[in-house]
Amino acid sequence: MRDKIYNFMRTRYGNDQFSSFLTWMGLILIIIDVWAKTGVLYFLGLASFIYGYVRIFSKKYDKRAAENKWFLSHTASVRNLFKRMKKSKEAGKDYRIFTCPRCEQMIRIPRGKGRIEIRCPKCGNTFIKKS
Numbered sequence: 001m002r003d004k005i006y007n008f009m010r011t012r013y014g015n016d017q018f019s020s021f022l023t024w025m026g027l028i029l030i031i032i033d034v035w036a037k038t039g040v041l042y043f044l045g046l047a048s049f050i051y052g053y054v055r056i057f058s059k060k061y062d063k064r065a066a067e068n069k070w071f072l073s074h075t076a077s078v079r080n081l082f083k084r085m086k087k088s089k090e091a092g093k094d095y096r097i098f099t100c101p102r103c104e105q106m107i108r109i110p111r112g113k114g115r116i117e118i119r120c121p122k123c124g125n126t127f128i129k130k131s
């Protein structure tokens with residue numbers, strides 16, 4: 001049975017980022033429509049899900065690879081946004097953000113320095129905070 005699946009999949013294009021996106025997106029749309037009951041979302045979700053699997057079992061490598069390339073290039077900004085969000089979350093562990101009490105300028109201070117005097121770079125106001 002395992003060999004059969006292996007032999008079957010060997011000639012197929014297989015999974016890629018675009019197929020993962022389509023199948024997950026499809027499932028999410030279907031789940032949303034369980035609540036929303038629009039019917040439209042269910043249909044779109046099902047279509048997206050099926051197309052994802054059609055791509056996985058496709059034998060047209062060039063066409064599928066071109067689709068994936070298109071998908072990756074058109075979602076680069078969104079994917080980078082998620083990467084940046086993750087990065088800034090990690091940076092949040094090392095820094096604390098304070099707001100200047102006079103001009104409300106946001107000031108980033110490294111953590112773990114104890115009580116320090118912070119000087120606002122915008123208005124020059126100083127205030128004491130624990131970092």
Ligand SMILES: [Zn+2]
Nearest residue numbers: 100103120123
């Ligand atoms: Zn200020």
